[in-house]
Amino acid sequence: xxxxxxxxxxxxxxxxxxxxxxxxxxxxxxxxxxxxxxxxxxxxxxxxxxxxxxxxxxxxxxxxxxxxxxxxxxxxxxxxx
Numbered sequence: 001x002x003x004x005x006x007x008x009x010x011x012x013x014x015x016x017x018x019x020x021x022x023x024x025x026x027x028x029x030x031x032x033x034x035x036x037x038x039x040x041x042x043x044x045x046x047x048x049x050x051x052x053x054x055x056x057x058x059x060x061x062x063x064x065x066x067x068x069x070x071x072x073x074x075x076x077x078x079x080x081x
Contacts, residue, residue, distance in 0.1 A: 001028065002041075003038045003041065003047060003078065004038055004039065004040065004041060005037065005038065005039075006037070006038050006039075006078055006079070007035050007036070007078075007079040008033045008035070008036060008037075008038060008049075008071075008076040008077060008079060009033070009034070009035050009038055009076060009077050010028065010032055010033065010034055010035075010036060010051075010068050010071065010075055010076050011033070011075070011076060011077050012030075012074060012075050012076075013025060013028050013029060013032065013075070014028075014074070014075075015072075015074045016074065022064065024063075026063075027053070027056070027063035027064055028063065028069070028070065028071070028075055030051075030053060030069075031049075031051045031053075031069055033075075034051070035079060036049040036050055036051040036069065036071075037049060037050045039068075042070075045072070045073060046062070046068075046070050046072060047070065047071045047072075047073070048065055048068055048070055049068060049070070049071060050068070051068065051069040051071045052066070052067050052068055052069075053067055053069060054067055055067075060081055
């Protein structure tokens, strides 16, 4: 299923059954229970969203790409198909 352009709701900080880390809470927690749009899918199964976190603009890691939130498929639920 192509998720690019789809609205998704961020519902989980981490995979079901795991305890969220401080880093999960720092990045994903800021967008928890919000609707974001998927704008790109990386080759490793991560998804770039349109949710911008300016305080993280200089960071580029598994959670953030130039200030934009990156999610794993376990973090969100699709709103529209």
